[in-house]
Every structure is written in structure tokens, then in C-alpha cells.
Amino acid sequence: MSSLRAHRLSFSYTDASPILTDVDLCLTPGWYGIVGPNGAGKTTLLRLFAGDLAPDAGSLRLEPRGASIAVCPQAVERADAAIRALAEAEDGIARRLRGELLLDPAELGRWATLSPGERKRWQIGAALAAEPDLLLLDEPTNHIDADARALLAGALGGFRGIGACVSHDRELLDALTIGTIRVDRAAAQLYPGGYSAARELWEAEAREREEAHQRLRAEERQLRRRLGEERREQASADAERSIGKRAKGPRDHDARGMLANFRVSSAEARLSRSVGVTRRKLEKVSAEAGTFDFEKAVGRSVFVGYERSPAPWLFVLDAPEVRAGGGDGPVLLRDVRLSVGREDRIRIAGPNGGGKTTLVKALLAGARVPAAKVLYV
Template sequence: MPLFTDLTVQFPFGWTGIVGPNGAGKTTLLKVVTGELEAHGGLVQRSGPALYVAQRTDDPPEQFEDFIWAPDATVLKARLRVVEDWPERWETLSHGERKRAQIAVALWREPAVLALDEPTNHIDADARRLLVRALQEFGGIGLLVSHDRALLDELCSQCVLIDPPSAVLRPGGVTAALAQQDNEEASARSANDALRHTESRLKAEAQRRRVVADQKSSAMRGSKQKKIPIHDHDGRAKRNLAKVSGKDAYAGKMVAQMNQRADKMSQQRAGIEVKKRYETGIWVDGASFMPRDFLLRLPAGSLPLGDDGRQLHFPDLAIGGTSRIALTGANGLGKSTLVKHLLTHLQLPEEKCVTVPQEISAEDSRALLESVKCLPNDERGRIMTTISRLGSRPGRLLESALPSPGEVRKLLLALGIVRGPHLIVMDEPTNHMDLPSILCLEEALADCPCAMLLVSHDEAFLAKIVDTSWHLTPDKAGDAQLEIAG
């Protein structure tokens, strides 16, 4: 089944947002536009070299070494804080540092068409401000897939809203585009409801009149069975029978007219496209807090950060049965390192902890999807119900060979939810998620009765969920210090 049919769109200079749910084909569209994939039909015309920057940060970007030593790359390296030894120690970089490197190299290559897939994933607030400034200066045709509503509003003059097999181009940033879509869908639903009500009323009235006509017809047949009086010289009985027959014919004609009008209403409804909106929002069924007081107690200590001698210092740490903790701090200070350390010291069964890492490789993503496909029908059904309520289409997901990064995160979360977790640990929970999914996840975690530890740069998301902050800050020696508040 094709993702898009009869899609005609022209992208102007400046930034165009590409918006849609996980698995709808946003990445596929970027790859077709930039030539990474060939369309099955139609024509793609480009004004010059095109470049796609992927969501994943597994591998260094092409021409990274050339960029590092290029004289004309000095400004971009300084602006996005790219360090000269990064190519040699790519595996030790945080995903935020890798993302900055990806985008810096892409901007340096100056493509005519630049397609960015989730450019603000993993990036802290300071780096995001630097990135926005750099992207605003890009002079070519830019395509932007992002869950970052503020970024889409700030950069984009138009947005393509994808809902396979169709895609609609709307003016303005994502807020204006989605508002226009909501208004049009509300108008379509209202018109459809009005037509359906009229159609039902006409059919009911036609049925009522048909019953009346049948009753009169039956009465007329009964009267025919009676003999006309011999002395009925003026033919009064015959005239009465004729009147009844005439009324019966008129009633039948009215029934036919009402049915015709009802059919017209049905035809008009068929011409109105009413988008099906799937039920959203999940409740973490079976989740509960541990009866014991603490899931983790860890004495103060230190952890190494890379091979340069830097350390992450932390005080006594504890996670209670209903703790809601946010772990925050700039890129490179060791948030993911601390999470890995904490997971090895938890005091609860492994199956009672849901862990969603910052990134999942393509190979692991394929393996995860295949494992879900092989589950018993009832368990797979519960997982797919959760996937649906997080805004993705289960059928489309099960048909895919490689799920999108956002769908992989939903799969991992859904797998843990069906086990009834006592603790949910998510590293950058909103990364790769589409906008509706973020709202669903936010609602689910806010109501979840179990403990959670969320690593995120998304302050608005965290503010609605957590009550305790673990914040990493650098000290004068370059080490990271963990501070607790709340």
C-alpha cells in the first residue's frame, strides 16, 4: 500500500514543516525529496544538490574530517560548539553532541535542499538557541520534521500535514496549520452530522407514511370484499373506493419522494471527508508502587566521564515507590551515564522496570518489532491497543520492516506497561515522538501510580509530571555535580 498518492507540492525557499504521526511517512517523504529513495511513480525535481540529515546518530556524518579542518568551517564549529577531536572519539560523544556535529556539517556543505529529521533531539536549551540561529540563516530550501512545536512555529512559513494516503500543504507554522485543520475537520463533522440527522429523519418519516399507506390499502381491500348495495344508484360507494385508492397512491408517492431525498442526503455525506480520529491517552494498567519504601538507595559517590579524567559526583540518592524524578543538565555532563549506573542498583525484579533508552539502533529496532510480531495474540493485542492510544496505527506498524524511532519508543513503553511496572525510566522521552503522542504520553505518565525517572531537556513536559529535580551542573574543574531539589 503506497504512503502517498496524487501528491503534488512545491517547496519554496525557507523552511517548510513536515508534520504527521509516527509511521505516517515523514522520513520517507524527506528521503524521496532528497533522492535517498526513489518514488514508485511521479517526478521529483530539485534545484540543486540535496542532503538528508537522519534522526539517528549512530554514525559520524559524511565529510566530518573535511569539515573539522576546513578554513571556512570555523564559524559553524564555534557556533554549534563542535570540537576538533570529535571524529576520533565519536563513540564517546553524547547524542546531543553528535546531533550538533551532524547539523554543522550539513550546513557547511551548503546544499540547495536540506532535509532535517528531528534536529533538536538530544540538544539542551543553550545548544537549541544556537541551532535555531544557524538554521534561520540557511538560504536554501529547507524541510523540517520535528516534534518541537516552538521550532516549527519559529522557522516555518508553511507546513505539510501528512495523513496517508493524503498530504495537505497549509500556510504558517504548525500551530496555525493544525488550527486550520481542526477547524476544517470540525466543520466537516458538523456538516456530516447535520446531513445524517436529516437523512435519518426522512427515512423515519418515509417508514411512518409507508405503514399508514399499508394500513389504508388493507382497509381498502377489505371494503372491496363487501358487495356494493343494489340500490346504490348514484355510485356513492364506488366514488368512496376511488377516493381511498387515490389517497393510497398519493401516500405511496410521498414515501418515494422522501426516500429520494434521503438518498440525496446520503450522497452528499459520501462527498464529505470525515477523518477518523483514534482514541488517545493511555492508562498504565497494572502499574503500582512497590509496597516497600525504596526501589533504590545509593550512597554518595563518583562516576568517570570518558577518558579525560572528568568525574560525575553525586550525593546520597534514593528512589521511593512513588517518586517522580527529573534528571536534567547540559549535554555531556553524564545524565545517561548516571542512569546506567542506577539501573544496576535497583532493588526490584527486572521485569517490573520499564527502560526506554535515549537511542535504539536500527538493528535492535527490527529485532524488537519481530519479537512483538511473534507474541501470543492476546498479549500482542494489548500492546497494539497501547500503541494505538499513543497515536500510531498498529496495522501499519506490524506491516513495516523497520519501525520509525518514535514507534520503537512506543513499543518499548507498551511492552513494559503490559507487565505492570513499578518503575518507568525514560531517557529523553519526547525524542522522536510526534506532537499528539507527546500529549498522550504526558497524560499517561502524569496519572501513573508507579515511580518514574525521566531524563529530558523538555521543561514544559517535565513540569506537568515530576515533583523532584536531580540537576547536573559543571564545576570549575570540569567535573559534573548532581544537585537535588524538590
């Protein structure tokens, strides 16, 4: 049985941020969807599978040795040798595929006038006719209608090798795939099932992470209160001890006084230890809470859910100057005093380089709402 295995695979373009980091995957025969936000690295992963790119680290192995690969990129510019072979062949596979995909060999004579959807059917038909061990598709249903999509889904469903398909077509992915590779934030994780089933799983994971984050924040608030109480108690004990020392005469060294002093010293030591323990716990919890990576839903309809903020002011900026680059660049704005209320709708206009984006970033730095409640596009 053929397989495609990635072990700790990492890749980046030149000195840019990593596209993929420590990816572990194991694909066996069947179709797998590759999904994720635009620019996340879906096509990069496909090109790594194809061997067009070499990983910076880790390994990628297709078995058995010598297994064949067919790749169908988005654009189909010309009728290559594989397409011409499909048009001319008279074997059973070629005849079946031409029938399933409604391909007429005479169409090759007017290739320049064929629509992108017609060309795509020829491209995928030729790839299927080659019976590769690994078939890679990049957005196969772009620019095709519903009827052509149904033809493609039917033909692809008969493929018996390993198939990987980058697509935003959720209907196709749900109908075709047995697994879904989600590429996001330099990670690629394999989920069982088509797109809809896989999405339920990763959204449940996101909810669990959010709940864990909220628990950490609640613990952080509790520890801050406890630390404040302990410090006030410690300060009160220090003050009482200081007053006692000033009030005691030079000859007050009786046993009861010494015992009282010992008790006070012991209490102060316990308080000091307690403050130290609480402070260390707080530092640990704050660090854990600070590593939480908020995940915002993207790629859906253009709609932003609204929940009225309890705070009247969302952003407040009072700065003598605002510099480009977060403080190291030239001064772009001076004497900025700006407050954004929860009901405000504001347009920021100005020439290129005038400081519009810099102003937005300065406002974000002074946000009075949780980061999870801010959508910055």
C-alpha cells in the first residue's frame, strides 16, 4: 500500500517567517483536503508533496520507492502531451474518463477557445488516466459550474491512490475526502473526515483552549488579589513591629517580651514566604496566559458579530507624538488626543505615508478591551 509520510517537516522562503514548522503527517490511499486561510501555506505544502520544493528540515517520503506523482496546478494554459494522449488513446481507461468527463477529442482543435472549466476537465482527466500513486490538485473547481463540478467529483471519486486537494469548495471536500489537513500559523494538522466534520473538531479544540485561557485569567486575578492582601498584611505587621520597638524601653528584656518578639518574627517570616510563593505562582500563571494564541474565524461571509462592550471607551490615545515603526521612526503625528467610544464608527483618511496605519496601531496599543474582542484586518 502506498503512503506519504512527513516527519518534523519545516519550510520557509529565504529569511521570511516559517511557512511550516515540525509537520507530521501520514497519508494512505484516499482523498485529503488541504484547507486554511489565504497565505497560510496550502499550495506550499502541495509543492513540497510534489517535490517542487525541498524542506528546510525534516523528511518527506513517498512509498513505495519509485511511486509516480501527477500534479494539476490551477491554470491550464496548453494541451500538453498527457492531454493529447488522453484524446488519442482507445484503451478502456481513456474511453471511460472521456465519457465520465464529457470530453470530445475534437475539442483539442479549438483549445484556445475552450473555457477554463473545459480545460480543467481535460487536465484532470489526463492526470487520472496516468493512474499515479499520488495525485495533487490545486483549486480544481475554480471557474467551473455546478454540472462540471459534479462530473469532476464523480471521476475523482474513482481514484484509488493518494489524493491531496487544495480547495475552498466545501461541498466538493465533504463529498470526496476522508481526511482534512488544516494549514494555519505554520502548522499542518490532519483531522479525520471531510471539511465539515473536521471543522467541528478544530472549533471544539479552539473552544477548549479559550475556556482554559479564561480559567487561567480567573486564577491570575485571584492570585493578584491574594498577593495584594498578603503584601498589605506584611506591611501592617512591619508597621506594628516598628511601633513596638519604639515603645519598648531599653531594659524590657523579660521572657514574655522575648517570646512575643519571637512570635512576631515567625509570623513575619511566614508572611514573607507566603508572599514569595504567591508571587511565583502569579508569574507562572501570567506567563501561561500570555502565550495564548487567539484564533479568529476567517473566510466566512462578510459579517462581524457585535456584542456591546460594557466599557464606554474602547480606545484612548493621549500622546505628544506618534512615530512610525512603533517608536523608532520619524514623527508622523503630534499632540494626539483621541478617544473611541463603543458606538463610534470612524473613517481614517489621508495621503499615503501620512500615518493612518501607525495611528491604528497606536490605538490598538492602548486598547481598553480584551485582545480577543478586537478584529484587526
